[in-house]
Amino acid sequence: MTVLQIVFLVTGFVTLLAGVMVVASPKLVHAALWLIVSLAGVAVLFVLLNANFLAVVQVVVYIGAIAILIIFAVMLTRRVMADTGPTHNPSWWLALISALVLLGGLLALILQVPAFAQAGPTAQPAADSGLSDLGTALVDVNRFLLPFEVASVLLLAALIGAMAIARPADAAEEGGE
Amino acid sequence: MHDPWVFVAFLLPIGLLLPAVAVLMGILLGPRKPNAIKGTTYECGIETVGETWVQFRASYYIFALIFVVFDVEAVFLFPWAVAYQQMQLYMVLEGVLFLLILAAGLLYAWRKGALEWV
Amino acid sequence: MGDPFGLIGQWLMDLVTGWGMQPVAALTLLRFLGAAILATVLLLVCFLLIVAERKLLGRFQDRYGPNRVGPWGVFQTVADFVKLIGKEIVVPDGIDKPVYWLAPLLVVMSVVGIWAVVPFAPGFLGTDLNVGILYIVSVGAIGTLGIIMAGWSSNNKFALLGAFRAVAQLVSYEIPMVLTLLVPTMLAGSMGIAAIVEAQKDMWFITAAPLAALVFLISSVAENGRAPFDLMEGESEIVAGFNIEYGGLAFGMFYVGEFLHAFTVGVLFSTLFLGGWQGPGAEQFPLLGLVYFFAKAFVVWFITVWIRGSFPRVRIDQLLSLNWKFLTPLALLIVSLTAVVDKLAVEQGWSRILALLAANGALFVGTMAVLGAYGRSVRLREERLRATAGGLSTGIAR
């Protein structure tokens, strides 16, 4: 057991436990907070994978933005959520069975492929140049320019669509003169 | 490779632990005589009306929404900014185009009056 | 006298390995000690910062400020601290205990965490992350989380309302802040804070990007939630805000977080735009770098306190308008303009700084013209309104 392996096991356990709490927690705000713990755990795993940039982006985007959005939505729709009704479907055991079957299939697949048994990374990625390489790749016509600009359009569409949906009908009518 | 993070991995828990010790000290050393009045919700002495979960306006959500989209956008641009000095002009312009596409979203929100707080 | 920090580090390293430790373990131990010392010193410095700020605010408002405990009142915060320890922590019913207690700790942690990447002097910094700038943003996001947790767990509608307001403000002002952070990243070609300071050897970034620096300063002050942006603590409107149900040291921790953050704003501004520890002779004598660093940080911190003491609180609609209709579009323009002009200047062989300065100046003049036109239109509308209102009232009188 190396130190890295221990760190991985602890982080993985926390991430997974938090994930279970997300789906099991009766209070929705608690579920959202557990989701944040789980996301932070994934960020630590990104660090273990030498993806520094993705790790901080994970925190900025997921914890700093998406989680806040989810908490806002939970609070805005709270009155009904405070109810004492069951938090899960009556047929939740069906869901459990499907999830377990899915897990079994995935595990069987993972353990079969020989390439996945690889004990460690083959090559070290470049430490610092990786970031500027990523930046160039995003705007290079021959590489990922199209996905990059499409992501921008996607975000624009999401912004406009979500705004059109979320605003109350009367506000939407009186807006825009 | 993980070297620079070791310090962070120490500093963050310590940053959490030190205030925790201070607060714990306050809890242990301070007197503790709870009663029903002290346990009530504080509203400058006025009795609380209704429950805590009053409905909030959706404007808060709208601002959070615009924030999320722009946050993702800014984060996308950071690798671009790092690579900026090795770039040709057209690559720089592509990054600016990325910015301006989203600026259109801000303009839309502005025109639609979603940025008004009324 | 060449490199005291390197020497001290080497000496400590030798000392610990001399006890028979593995070099890796010794390095880890030293890092742990460094982190512990940094966090402790920061929280202790807070005692002085609070007194200094209160004294300054007192002078700005033509009064003495704290002057009873110790010489010039420097022990005032210690006395306050002792008082806060001795207070009963009144915990209201119906709170969500783990969340309630975790919230103030997270707020302090988010501020202390920023200091991990701050370079105090050449070769004297916690750690040199290659994603330093985004690390600062991400740690700051945890503070926002702490505030919403505090507001939610308190079971008080004013706390919740205060938290909603605070979060709306914090997330809004994060956008211009993050956007202007792109400018130093572009100019330095790196997100590492040490590399950014290194890149300011010849010129500070404030000379190349004065507008970006200004926007960054404004949005940082707003992120800190102090006057004129102290809406999250509107005593007269929402009782106190998200921290209303906190007492004793738990409340003190929010206070500590705020005051430490104020100084951190100064540190970040001086690091990103004023060259950090850079200055004449700092390369040869790292101790001098430390002096420059703190001198610059204190100047910026003084300016933020001055702003706090001078401006009245804005309304929430003004706050959000200022951000979304002014700072964010301006930040977008600054980033686009800086990117294009700098690239053109390098390709055409113009002087970089002059081109950037000219672009900034043009943008400033343009912004002022737009603001002036807007102000005139508002004044005109008000005058017209007043005229019709006056006509009405005379009509009624007749």
Added chain:
Amino acid sequence: MIPLSWYLILSALLFCVGAFGVLARRNAVGILMGIELMLNAVNLNLVAFWRYLTPGLIAGQVFTLIVFAVAASEASVGLALIISIYRRRSTVVVDEINLMKW
């Protein structure tokens, strides 16, 4: 060194936990949280594959970034829908949002 399969197993577990949440939660926001968990599991897979199999190519990181953008869009539109439905029908329980069923 951490074997690649560890990451894959963890991500498979996380994915299935998220899938369970999506299937079993009655609350729409809860379902969305399950989706976020699943997206994270996918991200973890992408980054692990990038690191272990093709560290020379940047594609793994770019894919993850795109997933971030998609997740942000999905969350903002999904939550906007939920808020809109809540405002009209005063419920966020998906079983009760059945107008389109008939």
